[in-house]
Amino acid sequence: MAESDLSSPSLVDDLYFVLHDNVTGHPLLHSRLTGLALAGGVLGELMLAERVALDFAASPERLYATAREAADEPLTRAVLGHVIAEPHHPVGTWLLFFARTIYADVAARMIAAKLLKPPVRHLLKQQPPAPADMNTAAWPLARLNLTIQRRKPPVERDCVLLGLLDAAGCAQRVLSEHDPRFVAAATAMLPMALRRLIAQTKVAVGKAVISRR
Numbered sequence: 001m002a003e004s005d006l007s008s009p010s011l012v013d014d015l016y017f018v019l020h021d022n023v024t025g026h027p028l029l030h031s032r033l034t035g036l037a038l039a040g041g042v043l044g045e046l047m048l049a050e051r052v053a054l055d056f057a058a059s060p061e062r063l064y065a066t067a068r069e070a071a072d073e074p075l076t077r078a079v080l081g082h083v084i085a086e087p088h089h090p091v092g093t094w095l096l097f098f099a100r101t102i103y104a105d106v107a108a109r110m111i112a113a114k115l116l117k118p119p120v121r122h123l124l125k126q127q128p129p130a131p132a133d134m135n136t137a138a139w140p141l142a143r144l145n146l147t148i149q150r151r152k153p154p155v156e157r158d159c160v161l162l163g164l165l166d167a168a169g170c171a172q173r174v175l176s177e178h179d180p181r182f183v184a185a186a187t188a189m190l191p192m193a194l195r196r197l198i199a200q201t202k203v204a205v206g207k208a209v210i211s212r213r
Contacts (some may be wrong), residue, residue: 002189004005006018006148010043010045011041011044011045011048011157011160011161012038012041012044012045012106013040013106013110013113013115013133014040014140015037015140015161015164015165016038016041016110017036017108017131017136017137017138017139017140017141018108018138018140018141018144018161018165018174019037019038019161019168019170019174020128020131021132021140022134022137022141023131023134024127024128024130025116025117025127025129025130025131025141026128026130027128028173028174029168029169029170030168031103032099032197032208033168033169033170033205033208034103034104034168035099035100035103035207036095036096036099036167036168036201036204036205036208037164037165037167037201037205038098038099038102038103038106039094039098039102039201040081040100040164040167040198040200040201041097041160041161041164041195042075042076042100043063043079043091043095043197044160044164044194044197045076045081046079046151046161047193047194047197048060048156048157048194050066050067050079051065051066051067051069051076052064052065052066052080053066053193054091054192054193054196054197056078056192058090059171060090061090061091061094061150061196062082062087062088062089062090062091063078063087063089063090063091063094064083064087064203065083065084065087066098067080068080068084073109073148074109075106075109078105079098079179082094082098088096091187091196091197092200092203092204093203095200095204096204099123099204106167107129109157110129111129111154114132115131115132115133115136116129116130116131117129117130117131117135120202136157140161141174143158144158144162144165144175144176144177145176145177146177147176148175148179148182148183149177149179151182153186154186154189155188156190158186159168159186159187159189159190159194160190160194160198162186162187163174163186163187163194163195163203164198166180166181166183166184166187166198166202167198167199167202167205168201168205169203169205169209183187
C-alpha cells in the first residue's frame with residue numbers, strides 16, 4: 001500500500017514550511033533552488049503515492065506514470081498529466097520543467113488550503129505569503145530535529161524530506177540537530193526510485209549554483 005494518498009499533510013507543504021521562515025514566510029534559499037527542491041518534492045509525493053515510477057532500464061532513467069489519476073488535487077493532477085503526456089523525459093528534465101512554476105503553484109495551493117496567508121503589498125514591496133499558523137509551520141522542522149535528536153528511524157516521507165533538504169544544500173542551515181550521517185542513513189532507507197530522485201535533485205541544484213557564479 002502506498003504510504004501517501006496525496007491528502008494532508010503533504011510532503012511538499014512540509015518542505016515549503018522548512019524552506020521558509022515560520023513567522024514571516026521569507027524564503028531561506030534563492031528562489032531557483034527552492035523551486036528545484038519543491039519540484040523534487042512534488043515528484044516525491046507522486047512516487048510515495050505510487051502514481052509515478054522510474055524506468056531503470058532507460059539511460060538516462062525516465063519517469064513514467066503508473067496511475068492515470070492523482071486524486072482531486074489540481075497541482076499533483078497537473079504534474080501527473082504532464083508525465084502521462086510525455087513519458088520519454090528523464091527525471092532531470094522534469095525537475096527543470098516543473099521548477100519554473102512550482103514555487104508559485106505550491107504557494108497558491110497552500111493559500112487555498114489556508115496554510116498560508118495571501119501575500120500583502122506594503123508601499124512598493126510585496127511581502128511573501130506568511131504562515132497562517134506559526135505552530136503548524138514550525139512543526140515539520142521540529143519533527144525532523146526531534147527525530148534526529150532521538151536517533152529514531154524516520155517514517156518514509158520524512159526520509160524523503162531530509163534527503164531533499166540535503167539535496168538543496170540547506171540541511172546544515174535549517175536543522176539545529178543536523179547530523180550528516182543520520183541524514184545519509186535515512187536517505188539510504190528509501191526505495192531506489194526515491195534515492196535516485198533525491199540524487200537528481202542534488203545534481204540539478206549543483207548545476208544551478210554553478211550557473212549563478
